[in-house]
Amino acid sequence: MVIKMINWISNWAQGIIVAVIIGTIIEMVLPEGNCKKYVKVVIGIYILFSIISPVISKMTGKTLQVSDILELDKYIENVENNNLYGTLDKDNTNNIKEIYINSLKNDIKYKIEAKGYTVGNVELEVQKNEEYTLKNISIEIYKKEEKEENVQNETSKIETINIDISQNTTRDNSEKEKISESEKKKLREYISMVYEISEKNININ
Numbered sequence: 001m002v003i004k005m006i007n008w009i010s011n012w013a014q015g016i017i018v019a020v021i022i023g024t025i026i027e028m029v030l031p032e033g034n035c036k037k038y039v040k041v042v043i044g045i046y047i048l049f050s051i052i053s054p055v056i057s058k059m060t061g062k063t064l065q066v067s068d069i070l071e072l073d074k075y076i077e078n079v080e081n082n083n084l085y086g087t088l089d090k091d092n093t094n095n096i097k098e099i100y101i102n103s104l105k106n107d108i109k110y111k112i113e114a115k116g117y118t119v120g121n122v123e124l125e126v127q128k129n130e131e132y133t134l135k136n137i138s139i140e141i142y143k144k145e146e147k148e149e150n151v152q153n154e155t156s157k158i159e160t161i162n163i164d165i166s167q168n169t170t171r172d173n174s175e176k177e178k179i180s181e182s183e184k185k186k187l188r189e190y191i192s193m194v195y196e197i198s199e200k201n202i203n204i205n
Helices: 002-029 036-060 072-113 146-153 158-170 181-195
Strands: 117-126 134-143 202-204
Touching (some): 072 117, 134 181
Parallel strands (some): 134 202
C-alpha cells in the first residue's frame, strides 16, 4: 500500500514537472501576437490541470479530461472563423471603395465632357470612413479640339473618323490646348456644387 502511494506520488510529481517543462518551452517559442496572452492562460490551466487531475481521479475514481475544462477545439474554430471573416470583410470593403471611386471618376468625366471639354486623368482622394467622403479632386481638363468635334458631327465619313481617332490617341497631353483661368474657376464652382466639396480641394490642371 505504501509502495503504491509512493509510486502514485512519484508519477504525479513527474507529470507536474513534464507539464511545467512543456509549458515553458511553448511559451519560449511562441511568437508575439494577440493570441499569446490566451495561450499563456491555457498553459497555466494545463499545469493546474496536471496538478489536480490525478488527485481528483484518485478520490473519485473518474478520469478527468482537459476537454472537460477547456473547449480548445471550439476556441480554435472561433479564432479561424474570426480571422476568415475579418479578411473577407476587409476585402469586401476595399472592393466597395474601389467600385465607388471608379464610378465617381466616370461620373465626373461624363459631366465635364458634357460641357464641351476633354477630360484626361482623374485622381480622387476619399476619407477612410463609412461614407467615403470625397476629400480631394485632381483632374486634367482641356479644350475640345475642333477636329474632334468635326469627327463627331460627320459620322458618315468613316475614313476621316479613323484618321482623327488615331491622331487623338497618339497626341500627347502637352499638345492639347489648356483652358483659361476663368474656365477653371467656373468648373471648380460646378464640381464643388455637384459633389459637395470645397473649391480649394479641387485641382484642375
